[in-house]
Structures are given as C-alpha cells and as structure tokens.
Amino acid sequence: MYSILSRYLPGRVAGTLTAFWYVFLALLVLYYAFLPSGQFRYAHW
Amino acid sequence: MLVLHTIVFFSLLLLVPAAWLLPERWQISAISLLTAAFLLYVAPISALMLLLTAAASYWVFKSAWLRPAGAVLLAIGQAVAVWMVFKSEWPTHAGWWTQVGVPLGLSYYTFRQIHYAIERYKQTLPHHTWADYLRYLFFLPTMLVGPINRFPDFLRDVRRRRWDAALVSVGLERVLYGYVKVVVLGNALFTNHLGHLLTALEPQHPALATYLGILRFAGNAYVQFAGYSDIAIGLSLLLGFRTGENFAAPFLAPNLNDFWKRYHISLSQWCRDYVFSPLLSLTRRPMLAIAASMLVLGLWHEWSGRYLVWGALQGLGILFWHQYQKFAEKRPNVVPVLPVWLGVFLTLHFYCFSCVIIREPSWQAVAHTFYRLLS
Numbered sequence: 001m002y003s004i005l006s007r008y009l010p011g012r013v014a015g016t017l018t019a020f021w022y023v024f025l026a027l028l029v030l031y032y033a034f035l036p037s038g039q040f041r042y043a044h045w
Numbered sequence: 046m047l048v049l050h051t052i053v054f055f056s057l058l059l060l061v062p063a064a065w066l067l068p069e070r071w072q073i074s075a076i077s078l079l080t081a082a083f084l085l086y087v088a089p090i091s092a093l094m095l096l097l098t099a100a101a102s103y104w105v106f107k108s109a110w111l112r113p114a115g116a117v118l119l120a121i122g123q124a125v126a127v128w129m130v131f132k133s134e135w136p137t138h139a140g141w142w143t144q145v146g147v148p149l150g151l152s153y154y155t156f157r158q159i160h161y162a163i164e165r166y167k168q169t170l171p172h173h174t175w176a177d178y179l180r181y182l183f184f185l186p187t188m189l190v191g192p193i194n195r196f197p198d199f200l201r202d203v204r205r206r207r208w209d210a211a212l213v214s215v216g217l218e219r220v221l222y223g224y225v226k227v228v229v230l231g232n233a234l235f236t237n238h239l240g241h242l243l244t245a246l247e248p249q250h251p252a253l254a255t256y257l258g259i260l261r262f263a264g265n266a267y268v269q270f271a272g273y274s275d276i277a278i279g280l281s282l283l284l285g286f287r288t289g290e291n292f293a294a295p296f297l298a299p300n301l302n303d304f305w306k307r308y309h310i311s312l313s314q315w316c317r318d319y320v321f322s323p324l325l326s327l328t329r330r331p332m333l334a335i336a337a338s339m340l341v342l343g344l345w346h347e348w349s350g351r352y353l354v355w356g357a358l359q360g361l362g363i364l365f366w367h368q369y370q371k372f373a374e375k376r377p378n379v380v381p382v383l384p385v386w387l388g389v390f391l392t393l394h395f396y397c398f399s400c401v402i403i404r405e406p407s408w409q410a411v412a413h414t415f416y417r418l419l420s
Contacts, residue, residue, distance in 0.1 A: 001218070022221060029224045032233045033050070 049227065049276070053220065055083055056185060056280045064284045065208060073180050073203055076284060080185040084149070091148040098127055099182050102158040103175055106165055113166050120162035128155040133348040150189040152345055154182055156315055161196050163319055171200055186280035190273040192291040192311035199286065206285030216282030223275030226268045235265035255417045262404045263397040267296065270309070299388035301362040301395060305342075316342045332367070336360040351402050358399045 001021050005014035063075040084092040102120040105111065111119065131147045161178065164170050173196075181199045182188070239261050247254040274291035281288040295308035305313050316338040324334040336357070343356015373380040383391070405411045 022218075025221055025225050029221070029228050032228045033224075 049224075049273075051087070052083075052185065052189070053224075053276065053280070055079075056283070060185060060280075061283050074176070076185070077180045077183040080183040080188060083185060084183075084188075088149050091150070094127065094148040094151070095154055095182060098124055098154070098158060099179060102162055103178050106162075117162050117166035121159050124155045124158040124162070128152065129348050153188065153191050153193055156193050156312070156345065157182060157196070159319065160193070160315065164196065169197075171197060173200060177203070184281075184286075186277045186284065186286070187288055190270075190277060191309075192274060192277065192288055193315050194288050194311065198289070202286040208285070212282050212285070216279045219275045219279030219282065221279075223272045223277075223279060226272030226275060228272075231265055231269040231272060235261055235268065251417050252420060255414060259397050259401055259404075259414070259418075263400045266400070267292075267308075296393050297389055298392050299383075299385045300366050301359065301392050302366055304392050304396060305339075305359065305363070312342060312345060332364055335363050335367075339363065346403070351408075355399055355402045358402070359396075362395055362399075 002014055002018040005017055059079055060076055064072050067075050101123045105116045105120045131151055181196050187194050243254045243258050271292045278288045291310050293307040295304050298304035298307050320341045321334045321338040324337050339360030340356045343352045346352050401411055401414050
C-alpha cells in the first residue's frame with residue numbers, strides 16, 4: 001500500500017494513510033473474526 | 046479441524062521468534078521441530094503419516110536392492126497409495142481409515158513427495174540430507190494448505206535467508222490481506238450475508254437465486270483459498286522464505302488455458318512439469334497431455350467420480366479453446382476473434398458452472414440445480 005501511495009503523495013502522508021489502512025483492516029478482521037459469521041476453519045484438502 | 050487463528054498465533058508467537066532469535070544453526074531445525082510438535086498436538090495421526098511417507102520416499106533411494114527407476118516408482122507408488130486410501134470417495138471406500146479422517150495437508154505433501162522422488166531420480170536436486178528433506182515437509186506455513194512449494198527453492202532459501210525488515214513488513218501485510226479475504230470476504234460476505242440474501246430471494250426468483258448461488262460458491266472458494274495462500278506466503282516471508290504466488294487474478298483470465306495459469310498456480314505448474322511435459326515427450330500428442338494433466342488436477346482434490354468429471358470438463362474446455370484458436374487463425378473471415386471482455390465472461394461462467402459438479406453431494410442434486418436454473 002505504501003509503495004503505491006508514496007508515488008503520488010509525500011512520504012509522511014503516505015505512511016500515515018497506510019497506517020490507518022492497516023488499522024482499519026485489522027479492526028474489520030477482529031470484528032468479523034469474533035462473530036460466529038466470521039469463524040473460520042481450515043478446509044480439509 | 047484447525048482454527049486458522051491457532052496456526053497464525055502459533056507462528057507469530059513461537060515460530061517467528063525461534064526463526065530469528067535462536068543461534069543460526071538451530072533456526073531451521075527449530076521451525077521443523079515446532080511444526081512437528083504442533084502437528085502432534087492437534088492431529089497425531091497426521092504427524093505419523095507425514096513422517097512415515099517422508100521416510101519411505103527418502104530412504105527408498107538409499108536402498109541397495111533397488112535401481113533408481115524402481116526406487117522412484119516405489120516412492121511415487123507409496124505416496125499415491127496412501128493418498129488414495131484417505132482421499133477416495135468411491136463406493137468401495139470403507140475401512141478403519143474412515144474413522145481416522147483425512148490426514149492434514151495430505152494432498153499437498155503427497156505431491157511434494159512425488160516432486161521430490163522425480164527430481165531425485167532425474168538427479169536435479171542439490172546436495173541435501175534427510176534432515177533437509179524433513180525440514181522441507183515439516184514447514185508449517187505451507188504444510189497444510191499449500192502452495193506446493195519446491196524442494197530446491199526451499200533449500201535455496203535455507204541457505205540465503207537473512208533478516209530483512211522490508212520482507213517482514215511485506216509478510217505482515219500479506220497475512221493481514223489473507224485474513225481480510227478469509228474472514229471478511231469469504232466467511233462474512235460470501236458465506237453468510239450473501240447466503241441470507243439468496244435464501245430470501247429463492248421463493249420469488251428461484252432461477253436467479255440458483256445462478257447467484259453458483260457464482261457465490263466459486264467466488265467463495267476463490268477468496269478463501271487465495272486468503273489461505275496469502276497467509277501461507279506471508280508467514281513464510283516472516284520466517285525468511287519466499288514462497289511462490291498461488292493466484293494471479295484468475296477471474297480476469299480471457300480463456301480457460303490462461304485461467305489455469307492463474308488459479309492454484311503451484312498445482313497447475315506441478316501438473317505441467319510432472320504430467321503434461323513427460324506425456325508430451327513420450328507421445329508427441331499435446332491434446333492427450335492436456336487432458337491427462339487436467340484429470341490429475343481434478344483428482345488431486347479428491348479421488349472421486351465428480352472430481353474426475355470436473356477435471357475432464359476443464360480439460361475439454363482447454364482443448365476446445367485450442368481448437369477454436371487454430372480454426373480462427375486458419376479462417377479469420379469465418380470465425381470471429383472474441384473480444385477480451387466476452388472471453389473473460391465465458392471463462393468465468395464455464396468455471397463457475399463446472400463447479401456445480403463438485404458443490405453438490407450427488408448427480409441428482411447437480412441435475413436439480415441446472416433444472417432450477419432453467420425453470
């Protein structure tokens with residue numbers, strides 16, 4: 001993400017936006033991972 | 046069955062510190078020993094099966110009684126036999142092993158062992174020991190859900206790996222993206238929310254609900270599997286290993302041939318190297334080699350009639366595309382060249398519709414699904 005953003009934005013802005021992006025995704029995963037709808041088990045291949 | 050979080054937390058809390066904080070000569074062995082301990086704890090039978098088949102596929106080449114050709118046949122034979130016993134869905138399938146269940150990661154390590162046996166027979170492997178081979182097979186990030194990484198690549202990384210903060214950053218990013226695919230897109234969106242939506246839609250619009258259900262199954266399978274692969278690749282990077290990509294936007298492929306170069310790449314490449322290329326060399330008949338490759342690719346998932354037919358359909362699809370290409374080149378005025386968007390649309394739908402065969406539990410259910418689609 002940072003490598004894409006840093007092409008168009010100053011390094012510090014790109015870094016901050018990337019950090020927010022990761023926090024947003026992590027919170028999204030945590031929210032769903034602890035709901036029954038997000039529970040996941042390895043498929044048995 | 047294992048919860049994803051267990052593997053990820055185990056890797057982050059134990060494997061990654063062990064891989065970098067221990068003295069260098071102990072690092073790789075520590076990864077393998079921790080993997081073995083993990084497997085012994087969650088699935089002891091799986092650990093035993095992996096160890097036994099690994100021993101058989103390695104030590105058979107040390108036998109003074111066997112020639113190399115006999116050794117490679119025996120190594121492949123034992124791996125395939127074990128795999129067939131546990132992965133068979135034929136009507137005759139019944140025995141004590143049905144109580145045991147399928148050993149974790151069986152399909153992956155069976156193909157890794159076959160790869161090892163063939164490459165060892167061809168004498169293309171770099172110098173290695175029994176411990177190196179065990180380290181290759183007992184590598185937690187890729188052990189259970191692939192990709193089917195290759196032994197020479199693994200050995201190269203064992204020798205070259207160095208701490209690299211940029212690589213660790215990329216690894217953490219891949220694990221996060223993998224989690225998003227599996228938990229948010231796969232489980233929450235495709236499986237649950239879309240599932241509820243289709244259940245509500247079914248009474249009024251059964252054909253539309255069936256159609257969307259078919260797309261949902263293929264989409265869900267893709268995001269889940271791509272998510273596992275991202276997590277496996279990310280965890281490998283955290284340990285200093287570069288595992289090859291397993292997916293490259295397959296649903297944007299303009300034809301089925303291209304699709305199978307982008308979907309489950311490590312399996313497609315395995316089939317290319319160990320089924321397609323040898324058969325092509327032997328018979329000089331590319332169509333036969335393609336058909337055989339796709340049959341093996343289908344049966345890898347499960348030794349059953351439905352996966353046989355599914356694999357055959359993929360093979361027929363690729364053969365049809367090759368014939369169409371040849372015909373279009375010969376008669377450009379008669380046969381139109383498909384625009385890319387139409388190729389993408391047709392490829393996506395061919396794949397999704399073929400997956401009805403593996404989604405439904407019986408042939409009657411498959412027929413019923415298509416009947417509902419047309420009703």
